[in-house]
Amino acid sequence: MFNKKPVVKEEKKLSLDGKKKKAPPELLRGFRDVLPEEQAKWDAVRDQARGMADAYSFGRIELPVLERADLWTRTLGKHTDVVEKEMYTFIDPSETQVALRPEGTASIARAYINHGMWNLPQPVKLWYDLPMFRHDRPQAGRYRQHQQIGFEVLGVQDPVVDAQLILIATRLFQDLGIKVSVQLNSIGTPESRQAYLTQLTAYFRTHRAKLSEEDKHRLQKNPLRLLDSKDPQTIELLAAAPQILDWLDEDSKNHFMKVIEYLDEVQVPYVLNPHLVRGLDYYTHTVFEIWQEGDAGDRAQNSLCGGGRYDRLVEVMGGERPAPACGFAFGIERAVRAMTESGSAPELRNRPKIFFAQLGDAARRVGLRVFEEFRKAHVLIAEASGKNALKSQLEAANKLGVAYALILGQKEVLDGTILVRDMESGAQETVDILKIVPMMEKKLSGGSVEAES
RNA sequence: GCGGCUAUGGUGAAAUGGCUAUCACAUCGGGUUGUGGUCCCGACGGUACGGGUUCGAUCCCCGUUAGCCGCCCCA
Numbered sequence: 001m002f003n004k005k006p007v008v009k010e011e012k013k014l015s016l017d018g019k020k021k022k023a024p025p026e027l028l029r030g031f032r033d034v035l036p037e038e039q040a041k042w043d044a045v046r047d048q049a050r051g052m053a054d055a056y057s058f059g060r061i062e063l064p065v066l067e068r069a070d071l072w073t074r075t076l077g078k079h080t081d082v083v084e085k086e087m088y089t090f091i092d093p094s095e096t097q098v099a100l101r102p103e104g105t106a107s108i109a110r111a112y113i114n115h116g117m118w119n120l121p122q123p124v125k126l127w128y129d130l131p132m133f134r135h136d137r138p139q140a141g142r143y144r145q146h147q148q149i150g151f152e153v154l155g156v157q158d159p160v161v162d163a164q165l166i167l168i169a170t171r172l173f174q175d176l177g178i179k180v181s182v183q184l185n186s187i188g189t190p191e192s193r194q195a196y197l198t199q200l201t202a203y204f205r206t207h208r209a210k211l212s213e214e215d216k217h218r219l220q221k222n223p224l225r226l227l228d229s230k231d232p233q234t235i236e237l238l239a240a241a242p243q244i245l246d247w248l249d250e251d252s253k254n255h256f257m258k259v260i261e262y263l264d265e266v267q268v269p270y271v272l273n274p275h276l277v278r279g280l281d282y283y284t285h286t287v288f289e290i291w292q293e294g295d296a297g298d299r300a301q302n303s304l305c306g307g308g309r310y311d312r313l314v315e316v317m318g319g320e321r322p323a324p325a326c327g328f329a330f331g332i333e334r335a336v337r338a339m340t341e342s343g344s345a346p347e348l349r350n351r352p353k354i355f356f357a358q359l360g361d362a363a364r365r366v367g368l369r370v371f372e373e374f375r376k377a378h379v380l381i382a383e384a385s386g387k388n389a390l391k392s393q394l395e396a397a398n399k400l401g402v403a404y405a406l407i408l409g410q411k412e413v414l415d416g417t418i419l420v421r422d423m424e425s426g427a428q429e430t431v432d433i434l435k436i437v438p439m440m441e442k443k444l445s446g447g448s449v450e451a452e453s
Numbered sequence: 454g455c456g457g458c459u460a461u462g463g464u465g466a467a468a469u470g471g472c473u474a475u476c477a478c479a480u481c482g483g484g485u486u487g488u489g490g491u492c493c494c495g496a497c498g499g500u501a502c503g504g505g506u507u508c509g510a511u512c513c514c515c516g517u518u519a520g521c522c523g524c525c526c527c528a
Contacts, residue, residue: 026518085526138521142528214524279526300522300523330528390489393488405489426489
């Protein structure tokens, strides 16, 4: 009955079986490729960051992906999730316990110490654009490798630094077309925080019965975390709980007031959020996050950027001299996602405006030279190597959306000419091939000159 | 790490316990010579992986993997 086709199918199957179908390579969980189509947004984010770094004189720093694991275990805090369960830690071939960098600040402090940066004029301002690794459960906007851009200012404790960093971060997102809010709090010095924690713990102990299992656990392990609990019962209790700002010492209060004054000065809107705490132990005084607002605002991964002051970190790490510091970092992936959600779609930069179609071998030969001429003149042109028919080359030109197509065939090669086709009107003219580069330069700039006048 | 939802060509979708798994987009090739966008034709390509139930599974069940949602936490 089904003679022909089933047979064909079986043959196909057999030949496949003969080759023994290999399992396709798979990406590790929580890791991803960033494809060309997404790069315009990545570029936009990076351009913005670079612009800010230049404007405020931050020096760029590159740091190794791999460092001794104790760099982080000793500084981030024993009971932080990052250290407890998210670090990629392993023993390297020389028996050293190492880890993939989970965050940037510790390495920054380490570099500051290692290179004697306290001998430089203070403050030392650094920025980076580096991958971070955390073995977390992946979700949208949360990956096991993500790219973080960070700005750090070391060596001064002036609150103007905090304000300026918040200003930079806020403007950066705003300029990318992302609606954000600044969440701001102070957690004071470790000493004043300890006093507060005693109060907070005492308060919640009296209401222990009302807490969820998870929050009971927090009460034990990390009471500050109760402040940002999502349990409705706990949230209710928080209304009457002691406020951290009431327990700060005078210096901490003054510092925080100054930060607020400076922000008012430059009209950066902020939300005083007494329940904002950050997950890493090294923070002191100012802590802040930048949240995406709008429709995406109530989603779990709405925090785009986090930062704060870490006045003791360098000292704790064994720095020659204490160096108060402040910084922030944000994830490019989340910024890019926020851009997409807010409808921001930057043009892929350096998109060619000219397509170069070549017909036949002689044209390909000349074409190689012509292409080089354009490159030297910094005029970007596209081509479709491997496509021979003019039809398919023009099709490719059309898909690229170029303004002009250059056509070089047998005839043109013999005449020493080239065809210039206006892709919009379809008008074509024959041009001396020796004059093609300056001519196209003129055509392309001509458009913008007209636009200006 | 905990709980839940999902998994069909590259992408987005449809369908069925049984015949050759459908469609659109994308890709590639055509619609005679060297001219794109629209149109027409054709080709490529798929039931995530491993078990089980069944005469028969893409469909039902279990496991694995991955993605997503919530928690934890964070960028």
